[in-house]
Amino acid sequence: MHSTVTGTGERAASQLTDPHRMITDGEFRQLRELIHLHTGIALSEHKRALVCARLARRLRHFQFTRYAQYYEFLCQGDPDGVELMEMINAITTNKTDFFREAHHFQFLTERVFPEHRQKKTRRLRLWSAAASTGEEAYSLAMTVREAFANAPDWDIKILATDIDTRVLAHAHEGVYTAEQASHIEPGLLRRYFFKGHGEFENRVRVKPVLKTLLRFRQLNLVDEPWPMRAPFDIIFCRNVLIYFDKATQRRLLERLSTLLSPDGFLMLGHAEAVHGFDHLYRAVGHSIYQSRVSRPA
Numbered sequence: 001m002h003s004t005v006t007g008t009g010e011r012a013a014s015q016l017t018d019p020h021r022m023i024t025d026g027e028f029r030q031l032r033e034l035i036h037l038h039t040g041i042a043l044s045e046h047k048r049a050l051v052c053a054r055l056a057r058r059l060r061h062f063q064f065t066r067y068a069q070y071y072e073f074l075c076q077g078d079p080d081g082v083e084l085m086e087m088i089n090a091i092t093t094n095k096t097d098f099f100r101e102a103h104h105f106q107f108l109t110e111r112v113f114p115e116h117r118q119k120k121t122r123r124l125r126l127w128s129a130a131a132s133t134g135e136e137a138y139s140l141a142m143t144v145r146e147a148f149a150n151a152p153d154w155d156i157k158i159l160a161t162d163i164d165t166r167v168l169a170h171a172h173e174g175v176y177t178a179e180q181a182s183h184i185e186p187g188l189l190r191r192y193f194f195k196g197h198g199e200f201e202n203r204v205r206v207k208p209v210l211k212t213l214l215r216f217r218q219l220n221l222v223d224e225p226w227p228m229r230a231p232f233d234i235i236f237c238r239n240v241l242i243y244f245d246k247a248t249q250r251r252l253l254e255r256l257s258t259l260l261s262p263d264g265f266l267m268l269g270h271a272e273a274v275h276g277f278d279h280l281y282r283a284v285g286h287s288i289y290q291s292r293v294s295r296p297a
Contacts, residue, residue: 023052027067031055034074035091038084039163040222040252042245054090058083088220089164093243094132098183099139101238104267107288108140112234112265113147124148124156125230127259129221129237131160134171134206135180136236141210142188159228161219172216174206221252231261238287239269253277260291 031051032043043051055070064070078084099105116124124144128137137160148154162168175196181189181204192210196203219226221240235256241249256266257280266281266289268274274281274289281289 022065023048023067027071030071031067034071035087036245038222039088039092039220040245040248041091041243042248051091055087058086058090085165089166092164094164094167095239096132096135098135098180100136100183101267101270101287103286104236104238104288105139105143107265107285108143108234109147113144116233117148117151122151122154124154124234125232125261126156126158126234127228127232127236128158128160129219129235129256130240131162131168131171131216132164133167134160134174134216135176135183136160136238137171137214137216138174138192138206138210140234140236141213142184142192144213145192145209146188156213158214159232160214160216163218163220165218168216168218174211175200176204176206178202178204222248226255226259228259231264232259233261233264234267235260235264236267238267239272241268241272250276253280257281257291257293260293262291262293264291265289266291 028048028051035041035043035051052067055067059065059067059070062070062073064073074084074087126140126144128140131137137158140158144156144158148156160168160171162171181193184193189204192207193204194207196205217227221237237252237256241252244252253274254277257277260266265284266274268287268289270287272287274283278292280292282292284290
């Protein structure tokens with residue numbers, strides 16, 4: 001893509017010294033408001049350095065020398081939202097591990113799945129609402145496969161969504177380093193991953209037996225409406241609320257409750273909690289909540 005900066009490319013490049021030191025209060029406010037509008041992420045003043053560091057590469061890409069130029073381009077020169085998506089990808093945080101917060105998966109294995117196996121309806125729906133690079137979704141898939149190994153006739157599907165298109169592509173590919181895979185118990189690793197050889201040494205790839213359970217889709221949690229209709233028995237929405245302001249948190253918790261099946265479970269991050277929503281959820285464990293909302297038959 002061509003630069004929109006006046007002058008030669010060499011001249012523009014010479015001005016790109018250290019953009020994160022040059023951002024003005026007004027530029028930061030504009031970008032912060034734009035990010036909140038499109039993602040729901042509420043960035044405080046102390047996130048200024050983080051925003052600058054993550055967007056500096058986008059400024060260099062266009063040979064912009066000021067954040068105001070980038071903001072103007074996002075608002076007026078990006079009609080298809082291509083660069084907006086790049087900006088969102090750059091600004092979002094994607095920290096995750098296999099079986100992170102292990103008590104959630106233990107709860108599924110020891111309580112939720114045994115209860116479901118007693119039901120007549122042999123159907124299970126799960127949603128990883130901030131799937132990032134896929135470790136959470138594949139951890140869910142392994143947990144499901146282990147619990148329902150002797151029940152092959154069950155209809156089980158896992159939806160994995162994220163706002164960041166790049167991490168979703170990584171998740172869909174299902175290739176991880178040996179270090180990332182070190183969080184997986186060796187028996188599960190043998191059953192559900194291929195070990196890489198040659199140029200893929202020290203890497204593993206997810207086997208089809210897990211991939212067949214999963215659908216990866218791009219989804220912005222602040223967009224309305226969501227395309228999903230069928231209720232979910234389990235929703236993982238972990239380490240998401242902490243990035244939103246109170247109003248967005250309330251709206252998201254209300255919307256999630258409408259997609260939970262009767263007595264369905266919502267898993268939040270270890271630093272997150274449901275306050276003021278006793279009419280929608282009951283706490284049943286650390287960062288584990290069960291729906292109180294009954295649905296019409």
